[in-house]
Amino acid sequence: MNENTEVNKNKEKPATTHKIGIYLWIWGLLFVLSFFSYMVDWYQFQGLLRWSLILFFMFLKAGLIMAFFMHLFWERYALVNVLLWPMTAIACFVGLMVAEGKYTVFTRLIYFVLGE
Amino acid sequence: MSDSSLDNLPKGWKSVPNDLGSDQTAFKGVQWGKAMMWIFLLSDTFIFSCFLISYMKGRASTVVDWPNTSHVFSLDFMGVPVPLLLIAIMTFVLITSSGTMALAVKYGYEKNRKMCGHLILATAIGGLIFVGMQAFEWSKLIHEGVRPWSNPFGAGQFGSYFFMITGFHGTHVSIGVIFLFIFARKVYRGDFDTGRRGFFTTMKSDYVSIEILGLYWHFVDLVWVFIFAFFYLW
Secondary structure, three states, X not given: OHHHHHHHHOOOOOOOOOOHHHHHXXXXXXXXXXXXXXXXXXXXXXXXXXXXXXXXXXXXXXXXHHHHHOOHHHOOHHHHHHHHOOHHHHHHHHHHHHHHHHHHHHHHHHHHHHHO | OOOHHHXXXXXXXXXXXXXXXXXXXXXXXXXXXXHHHHHHHHHHHHHHHHHHHHHHHHHHHOOOOOXXXXXXXXXXXXXXXXXXXXXXXXXXXHHHHHXXXXXXXXXXXXXXXXXXXHHHHHHHHHHHHHHHHHHHHHHHHXXXXXXXXXXXXXXXXXXXXHHHHHHHHHHHHHHHHHHHHHXXXXXXXXXXXXXXXXXXXXXXXXXXXXXXXXXXXXXXXXXXXXXXXXXXXX
């Protein structure tokens, strides 16, 4: 098809470059977020607050790195979908292993107590 | 994308089946090397996920208390033990190197050879510092008696997960550093301006390679974000 040959011709053409400001902003944000997640440990937050703060800063940092440093925000939509949908399989695996871990520790406790 | 031929293609959701069902190029306008690096990183994501999930399962199912990481990884600073000090510095070093890499990609596409080379070199040095600090951390823990099968701080599984996860990540950083040095030399030599052909390939060099290298390096930083959260902070 005509459009395909045109795309091939343009392969060597560089992608659009972005303003330096956006990189510096993301860079600064990553520093601040890392500092905050370190503060979670510094102030010894415990329990649900600690876990939710850790996850919040982690996903924010990961999202910023992927979207802007790795250019996924400007990337072809088909590629973004191919990359992000498989992550649901990982989420399922995490869910399965949480259940498995709970079951294992339950049986261990039962048998260690009964064994004594 | 400034590419006019891409503007004629469907947008949004419709672009997904259109791209994936098309001939020759699945990801329109994406250089094949970049697409393949992304696919590799996806598979690497699964490997690291398996490690971290196995760590989660091991930690959740042990009946012995897990070692307190802010105690284990504390470092004496002027006689005062500061929790996770080395890990925090390692995190900032890796983020710094990620930032210099992102700028290297930008200057590469702008054909600013000198800046691109300097920034790649700075990234490589950041990576080296990171690996050095990791080696220090490993030797400190080994000295304190942490082994893959036991340790003086708590659950025996701690050591095996620590050495496997940080070791695999450190290997990735080391490989990245080697490639950063190689590409810094290529940039300084002007390979990407003259289109000089590579050692292993007959294809012409192009600054898109810097972006592909950058993807790998940012991924290493990305994995560290997860290791920092789950292994050190949790």
